[in-house]
Amino acid sequence: MPTSTVLKACDEMQPEIDLSGEAGWTPFDAPALVGDSLRFVSGDRSGDRFRARYYRDADNHLHARFWLGPEAEGPPGHAHGGAVAAIMDEALGLAGWAEGYSIVVGNLNVSFRNMLPLGRVITVESRVVSVEGRKIMVHGRIFCGDTTYAEAQCLCITIPGIPGK
Numbered sequence: 348m349p350t351s352t353v354l355k356a357c358d359e360m361q362p363e364i365d366l367s368g369e370a371g372w373t374p375f376d377a378p379a380l381v382g383d384s385l386r387f388v389s390g391d392r393s394g395d396r397f398r399a400r401y402y403r404d405a406d407n408h409l410h411a412r413f414w415l416g417p418e419a420e421g422p423p424g425h426a427h428g429g430a431v432a433a434i435m436d437e438a439l440g441l442a443g444w445a446e447g448y449s450i451v452v453g454n455l456n457v458s459f460r461n462m463l464p465l466g467r468v469i470t471v472e473s474r475v476v477s478v479e480g481r482k483i484m485v486h487g488r489i490f491c492g493d494t495t496y497a498e499a500q501c502l503c504i505t506i507p508g509i510p511g512k
């Protein structure tokens with residue numbers, strides 16, 4: 348990951364919220380894949396709760412840039428744990444869809460490693476790590492520079508009758 352881009356994504360309280368991706372990432376159109384139902388987390392591109400952009404890298408892994416605003420507050424100045432879990436639910440579930448699996452999330456285990464300050468751009472990385480029958484395991488991490496804010500393991504279950512792998 349180029350250092351200059353990391354620094355840009357971690358600047359505190361950026362005057363402009365820069366959700367652009369890394370070199371080599373291409374924008375990922377989530378509504379085109381799963382419809383318009385993901386409004387809870389990523390649907391509002393100008394609000395004060397979540398702002399998000401999804402990308403895929405050259406290996407087709409899903410990444411996201413997120414900004415959490417004052418409406419996502421839990422501890423003063425920091426993200427609500429439910430806000431972090433909601434990001435993991437959407438991003439890791441979407442990672443399953445992006446790899447061709449028609450899934451819902453059956454189990455989500457989130458570890459909150461550091462308090463996440465509001466008002467900065469953070470990155471979500473995700474990876475399908477195993478596929479066993481209907482069980483698709485996706486791992487993810489929310490980070491900024493060297494700081495990991497949360498990690499998650501997400502068990503996704505394919506939905507019978509919905510097109511996909």
Ligand SMILES: CCCCC/C=C\C/C=C\C/C=C\C/C=C\CCCC(=O)SCCNC(=O)CCNC(=O)[C@H](O)C(C)(C)COP(=O)(O)OP(=O)(O)OC[C@H]1O[C@@H](n2cnc3c(N)ncnc32)[C@H](O)[C@@H]1OP(=O)(O)O
Pocket residue numbers: 381382384436437438440441444450451452453454480481482502504505506507509
């Ligand atoms: C029919 C309506 C379909 C509607 C969806 C249609 C289209 C959707 C299109 C696009 C949008 C969708 C998603 C977009 C992407 C991300 C969105 C964010 C993600 C979410 O926000 S998504 C909402 C939250 N999510 C739920 O609302 C799930 C509620 N839940 C259920 O709907 C069922 O619970 C289900 C389907 C999970 C399983 O039900 P089921 O009857 O089909 O299958 P079953 O129970 O047999 O499980 C099969 C094997 O998975 C194992 N297993 C299951 N659950 C487990 C668990 N929790 N822990 C450990 N193992 C588990 C079993 O142990 C068994 O394993 P084994 O085969 O080895 O015995």
